[in-house]
Amino acid sequence: MSQINKEKGVQFIFLGIALLSITMLFLIMLFLFMEGIPVFEHVSIKEFIFGDLWYPTDDEPAFGIFPLIIGSFSVASFSAILAIPLGIMTAIYIAEIADKRIAEIVKPVVELMASMPSVVIGFFGMIVVAPFLQKFFNIPVGLNLFNAGLMLAFMAIPTICSISEDALFSVPSALKEGSYALGATHLETIIKITIPAALSGISTGVILGLSRAIGETMVVLMVAGGAAIVPGSIFDPIRPMPSTIAAEMAEAPYHSEHYYALFAVAITLFIFTFIFNLAADYISYKYKQTEESY
Amino acid sequence: MLQKISWRRKNLQKAVFFSFSSSAFLNGILLIIIVFFLLSNGIEAISWEFLSQPPTDSMTKGGIFPCIVGTFLLCAVTIITALPIGVASAIYLNEYAIKGKLIRIIRMGINNLAGVPSIVFGLFGLAFFCIVLKMGVSIIAGGLTLAIMTLPVIIASSEEALKSVPDTYRQASLAMGATKWQTIYKIVLPAAFPGIITGAILGLSRAAGETAPIMYTGAVFFSPVLPESPFDAVMALPYHIYVLATAGTNIEETLPLQYGTAIVLIALVFGMNLIAIILRSRIRKKMKI
Numbered sequence: 410m411s412q413i414n415k416e417k418g419v420q421f422i423f424l425g426i427a428l429l430s431i432t433m434l435f436l437i438m439l440f441l442f443m444e445g446i447p448v449f450e451h452v453s454i455k456e457f458i459f460g461d462l463w464y465p466t467d468d469e470p471a472f473g474i475f476p477l478i479i480g481s482f483s484v485a486s487f488s489a490i491l492a493i494p495l496g497i498m499t500a501i502y503i504a505e506i507a508d509k510r511i512a513e514i515v516k517p518v519v520e521l522m523a524s525m526p527s528v529v530i531g532f533f534g535m536i537v538v539a540p541f542l543q544k545f546f547n548i549p550v551g552l553n554l555f556n557a558g559l560m561l562a563f564m565a566i567p568t569i570c571s572i573s574e575d576a577l578f579s580v581p582s583a584l585k586e587g588s589y590a591l592g593a594t595h596l597e598t599i600i601k602i603t604i605p606a607a608l609s610g611i612s613t614g615v616i617l618g619l620s621r622a623i624g625e626t627m628v629v630l631m632v633a634g635g636a637a638i639v640p641g642s643i644f645d646p647i648r649p650m651p652s653t654i655a656a657e658m659a660e661a662p663y664h665s666e667h668y669y670a671l672f673a674v675a676i677t678l679f680i681f682t683f684i685f686n687l688a689a690d691y692i693s694y695k696y697k698q699t700e701e702s703y
Numbered sequence: 704m705l706q707k708i709s710w711r712r713k714n715l716q717k718a719v720f721f722s723f724s725s726s727a728f729l730n731g732i733l734l735i736i737i738v739f740f741l742l743s744n745g746i747e748a749i750s751w752e753f754l755s756q757p758p759t760d761s762m763t764k765g766g767i768f769p770c771i772v773g774t775f776l777l778c779a780v781t782i783i784t785a786l787p788i789g790v791a792s793a794i795y796l797n798e799y800a801i802k803g804k805l806i807r808i809i810r811m812g813i814n815n816l817a818g819v820p821s822i823v824f825g826l827f828g829l830a831f832f833c834i835v836l837k838m839g840v841s842i843i844a845g846g847l848t849l850a851i852m853t854l855p856v857i858i859a860s861s862e863e864a865l866k867s868v869p870d871t872y873r874q875a876s877l878a879m880g881a882t883k884w885q886t887i888y889k890i891v892l893p894a895a896f897p898g899i900i901t902g903a904i905l906g907l908s909r910a911a912g913e914t915a916p917i918m919y920t921g922a923v924f925f926s927p928v929l930p931e932s933p934f935d936a937v938m939a940l941p942y943h944i945y946v947l948a949t950a951g952t953n954i955e956e957t958l959p960l961q962y963g964t965a966i967v968l969i970a971l972v973f974g975m976n977l978i979a980i981i982l983r984s985r986i987r988k989k990m991k992i
Contacts, residue, residue: 412882419884423795426788430858431812433851437819440830498726506720507727517980518731524905524976525737526912527821528941529965532948533737536958566730596716617818624820626915627941631949651822651915658826658919663834675826679819686818690811 441679445672447664448472457673463637463648465657465667472670474677476637480554480647481678483640484633485622487558488565492622493615495562496569500611503570504577505599516574523567531631534560539632548644550634555643557633561622569618576610576696577603609696613689620685624678626651650678741969745962753963762925762946763953767964772929773842773937774911774971777921780846780933781853781910786903788850789857796858797865798887817855821915824852828920843933845921852916853906860902864895867990901982908975912968914941924950940968 449457452472460473499519503512538559539551580603588598604611634646635656654671661667756766792813800806828848838844868891876886892899914922922942930937947961948954 416882416884420795420799423791423799426791427795427800427809429788430792430816430854431809433854434812434816434819436831437823437827437851440827441823444826444830495726495729498723499730502720502723502727506723513984515727515731517977518734520980521973521976522730522734524908524912524972525734526914526941526968526972528912528914528944529741529969530737532944532961532965533740535948536961537740563733570730594712594716596719597712620818624818624823626820626822627945630915631945651820654822654826655915655918658829672826672830675823679823682818682820683815686815687811689818690814694807 438679441672441676445669445674445676448666448669448673451666452670457670458677461639463653465670466660470666470670472666472673474650474653474674476639477648477650477653477674478677479639480633480637481623481649481651481681484554484557484561484629484647484649485619487554487643488561488622489615489619491559491562492565492569492618496566496614496618497573497611499566500570500573500577500614501599501604504574505595505603519567519570522563523571525564527564527625527627528631530560530563531628534628534632542644546644550644550646552632552634553644553646554633554640557629557647557649558643560628560632561625564625564628565618565622568621569614572614572617573607573611576607576614579610580606609692613693613696616685616689616692620682620689623649623685624651624682626655630655650674654678738969741962741965745959745966748959748963749966754967757927758925758960763956763960767938767940767943767960767967769926769929770938770940770943770964771967773922773926773939774941774968776842776930776933776937777846777849777917777939778907778911780843781849782903782907784847785850785853785857785906785910789854789902789906790861790899792854792858793861793865794887794892797862798883798891813855813858816851817859819852821852821913824848824916825919827851828916833920839934840920840923840936841934842921842930842937845917845937845939848916848920849910849913852913853910856906856909857902860905861895861899864898864902865891867898867986868894897982897986901979901986904975904979904982908972908979911975912941912972914939914945918942918945940964940971944968 452460457472457474458478459475460471461475462471462473463476464471499515503515507515534556535552538556541551542548542553542556543551584602584606585598588602593601629649630652633649633652635648635652636646637648637653638645640647654674657667658671661671753766754771755768757769758767759765796806796809825848828844832838832844832847833840872890872894873886876890877883881889917939921936922939923936924946926936926938944961944964947957947964
């Protein structure tokens with residue numbers, strides 16, 4: 410009897426610990442909202458999101474984060490244009506084309522890319538890429554949307570690649586063999602059979618890669634230039650949401666308007682990435698179910 | 704005619720495959736370029752003094768010893784808290800849980816936690832650990848913030864390690880009369896141990912390189928003394944690079960220090976990752992035999 414009770418107790422403890430992650434997620438949301446909501450006593454939600462002036466420290470402060478949202482999305486989109494094709498093509502190469510031996514070398518390279526600390530990538534962008542862009546394109550500043558997009562692409566590629574590769578790898582070989590038997594070439598099989606079969610996994614990877622690009626802080630803090638304006642060209646400096654928070658939190662007094670406003674920026678950022686993550690989660694969940702029903 | 708078409712198909716395939724392989728190798732080239740640039744510019748800065756001395760002359764000279772110690776201490780707090788919680792969560796998910804709504808919600812929570820932007824962890828740590836729990840800017844607040852961020856990585860890899868333990872192990876143990884907990888404790892965990900350690904190293908390498916979560920919770924600009932208690936703030940390698948590169952008064956003058964610190968950080972992170980990669984490939988080989 411006591412043995413059974415002990416077993417039940419153990420299981421209960423493990424359940425409690427497993428619930429910690431979701432408790433933490435809940436606490437994060439709770440604190441963001443607790444510390445961010447008060448700003449809406451000073452500014453309406455509409456003004457906050459669509460206002461295009463961000464002067465948090467002026468005598469008459471303006472808290473419009475529209476330029477910051479546009480900054481985040483423009484830089485993430487630019488990095489997506491580079492990272493999506495590169496990430497997926499690399500994944501196809503590893504999963505479908507490369508010799509096993511070469512794949513065993515390329516995979517760790519992608520993993521090392523993923524593990525590169527963001528501050529080092531930001532540092533590289535500042536010290537090496539910025540002066541190069543300045544000379545090459547003959548522009549006044551090298552710290553801009555273009556540079557930040559390049560650096561973010563470098564960070565998004567491994568996420569997109571490794572998840573897509575998993576998805577491609579798990580396509581049943583019977584499907585591919587069927588295609589070969591009908592006379593399709595290797596390329597035709599990849600394009601018409603393997604990629605469509607792995608599409609949901611690939612989209613999960615793309616969404617998570619983009620979510621990472623939007624939430625990434627150090628790179629945009631160091632490389633994006635920091636001007637809170639809606640960019641007119643890809644060589645304009647921008648100030649995405651994460652860099653605004655990271656740059657200004659130090660100078661915002663505790664429980665000041667500015668402090669609340671920064672937490673409200675964090676709420677906005679959190680909601681965007683949350684939607685991305687839920688979408689990815691939903692797609693991969695559905696995908697798993699169909700896979701099991703094979 | 705038929706031959707002509709197949710010739711075209713073959714060439715098309717060659718061209719497309721070439722572009723696939725070049726994009727794969729582009730990644731490697733980019734990685735090598737970055738590492739090469741850092742090494743060629745900063746290797747002169749690395750010396751025993753650099754690694755073992757504190758910064759001097761308002762951080763324009765001297766070494767990075769306090770940053771190494773700080774990063775080490777933050778990582779220690781992180782792994783002490785995140786590893787047991789992560790492994791226990793993975794045990795529940797893989798060994799006990801029955802498919803259903805509850806599991807679905809727990810998994811969704813973990814996946815979403817993994818996608819929270821690093822600066823949001825930083826703000827949460829600041830509001831919760833530093834202010835509400837009155838820890839202040841300290842090793843413990845920074846380490847706990849990093850621990851929450853690392854948790855999903857550790858859960859995912861521990862689960863993979865538990866999954867790779869063959870079911871026959873469990874069945875044999877249960878058939879011998881062992882209870883479920885005894886089976887997990889004496890059979891499953893030891894078999895999954897190398898995989899769990901691999902995951903812990905990967906999680907740790909991520910924690911060591913992160914800047915945004917610790918910049919308002921655990922790391923400081925400059926600290927003249929080494930920390931004496933877990934409630935002291937520390938200098939940390941990634942934050943030190945950021946500070947020197949953006950906020951210093953002599954950015955040009957401290958450039959060698961910046962390169963040097965970046966090299967030390969990369970060596971640390973890549974070293975941990977290489978160990979994990981080698982460990983994992985060994986485990987996989989073992990499993991196959």
